[in-house]
Amino acid sequence: MTHVFPISSALFLVIVSLLHFYWAFGGKWGTDSVIPTTADHSRPTFSPGKGGTVVVACLLTCAAYLLLAQSGYLPPVLAPALIQWGCIVCAAVFVLRAVGDFNYIGFFKKVKNTKFARQDTALFTPLCLWLGISFLLVLF
Incomplete structure (x- = not known):
């Protein structure tokens, strides 16, 4: 059971990273449901640029x-303390993403009737919580 969290989580991270690279270089599949929109569906809450999307893809990797x-499972190429602190930061980022901004993303969002909000509730937020827990588990 202890192998399930890090291996499956790393696989999810690599897949999501590849999706971000795909989007950064012009891919359109899935883009209609991965950016939060305003409650009236009139506009996205932000527009990610190519550079930012590549940075996110690299960070996920x-x-x-x-x-x-x-x-x-992999040999360390960084000092063990840096790897440990990196895992602490990742755990915090993913758990905070799961909690959300109390408006458009996370478990406590107010806007719940958009395509993104439904995907966020069903997939994105639980995945972030899973990833946050995975990072916490490998620390102990």
């Missing part, structure tokens, strides 16, 4: 590495 290195 780094997070997968940190998870696998901390759990012993």
Whole structure:
């Protein structure tokens, strides 16, 4: 059971990273439901640029590495303390993402009737909680 969290979580992180690279270089599949929109569906709450999307993709790949290195599946290329602190930061980021901004994202969002909000409730937020728990588990 202890292998399930880091391996499945790293796989999810790599898949989501590849999706971000796909979107950064012009892919359109899935883009209609991955950006929060206002309550009246009139506009997205933000417009990610190519550079920002590439940065997110790279960070997700780094997070997968940190998870696998901390759990012993990959050799460390960073100091163990940096890997551990990286996992702490990742755990915090993913748990905070699951909690949300109390408006458009997370378990406590107010806007719940958009396509993104439904996807967020069903998929994105539980995945973030899963990832946050995975990072916490590999620390102990």
